[in-house]
Amino acid sequence: MQSLINKLQKKRPQLSELEKQVFDYILRNPTEIKQLTIDELAAKLFLSTATISRTAKHLGFKGFQELKYAIAQYSQTERGERELTNPSIISLSQSIQLQLSQTLRLLQQAPIKEIVDALYHAKVIEIFGVGGSLPNCIEAARKLTFLGKKANARIDWDEQQAVSKSLSCDDLAIIVSNSGETIHIIEYALNLQQNNVPVLAIVGTENSRLETLATHTLQASVDMIYFEEVDLSSRVSLSAILDILLIQLAGRSSHE
The missing domain is CATH 1.10.10.10 (Winged helix-like DNA-binding domain superfamily/Winged helix DNA-binding domain)
Incomplete structure (x- = not known):
C-alpha cells in the first residue's frame, strides 16, 4: 500500500x-x-x-x-x-471464509462453557467497544436484553468510562476490540480490573495489551484492510463469536 x-x-x-x-x-x-x-x-x-x-x-x-x-x-x-x-469479490469472499474458519478453530480450544456460565450468572453485562467494533456491541446487548439479561452497550465514550468504574465483581464486562490497544479500551479495562470485574475480551489481534487485562480472551481472525486512512477491516469474525456465545447462553437458560 x-x-x-x-x-x-x-x-x-x-x-x-x-x-x-x-x-x-x-x-x-x-x-x-x-x-x-x-x-x-x-x-x-x-x-x-x-x-x-x-x-x-x-x-x-x-x-x-x-x-x-x-x-x-x-x-x-x-x-x-x-x-x-480493486479486490475481486472472489478474493474478498475467500478472505472472509478463511477468517471465519480460523476463528472457529480457535474457539474449539477456548473455555466456552466457563464463559457462558459467567454470562448466565452475571447480574449486569456491560459491553464496551469503540469505532468499528461498536455496532457489534450494540447488537449483542440488544440480543442479551431479549434473552432476559440486564445488558447495555453505550455509545458515548465518557459514559463508558463512568460505567467501567461502577461495575462490581457480580457483573461481567465484555470488551470487543479489533486491535486490543485502543487508548479508551485499555482505560476501561484498567478501571474494571481495579474493581475486580470479570472481563471477557474479544480481540482481532494476538498478544494485545487488552489480553493481559482480561479474565478470558477469545481470539478472532481479522485481516486488517486500509484504504488510505479508512479502516475497512471486516468485523464478521468478532460478530460470529458474540453470536455463538449468545446461542450457547440461550441453550443453557432453556435447560434451567
Whole structure:
C-alpha cells in the first residue's frame, strides 16, 4: 500500500530521533514486524515500549498493534496498488471464509462453557467497544436484553468510562476490540480490573495489551484492510463469536 508508506514518510520529520529509529526499522523490516510484540521490538532496538507507542501515535495510529497490521497489509500487497484498491469479490469472499474458519478453530480450544456460565450468572453485562467494533456491541446487548439479561452497550465514550468504574465483581464486562490497544479500551479495562470485574475480551489481534487485562480472551481472525486512512477491516469474525456465545447462553437458560 504505497499510499500508506508515502503518508507515513511525510510525518517522519516530526518524530524525535528515537522515534525515527523505530520508524525506520519498521519500514525496513515489515515482514519481521508482523511477528513481533511491542516488548520484542523494544528489546531489539534497546528502547522502551513507551517510545514505540509514542511513535505509533505520532504517525496517526492508536497504538503499535494498529500500526503493525497496517504495515503488514502493505507488505502483503506490494505486488501492486490495484490488488488493494480493486479486490475481486472472489478474493474478498475467500478472505472472509478463511477468517471465519480460523476463528472457529480457535474457539474449539477456548473455555466456552466457563464463559457462558459467567454470562448466565452475571447480574449486569456491560459491553464496551469503540469505532468499528461498536455496532457489534450494540447488537449483542440488544440480543442479551431479549434473552432476559440486564445488558447495555453505550455509545458515548465518557459514559463508558463512568460505567467501567461502577461495575462490581457480580457483573461481567465484555470488551470487543479489533486491535486490543485502543487508548479508551485499555482505560476501561484498567478501571474494571481495579474493581475486580470479570472481563471477557474479544480481540482481532494476538498478544494485545487488552489480553493481559482480561479474565478470558477469545481470539478472532481479522485481516486488517486500509484504504488510505479508512479502516475497512471486516468485523464478521468478532460478530460470529458474540453470536455463538449468545446461542450457547440461550441453550443453557432453556435447560434451567
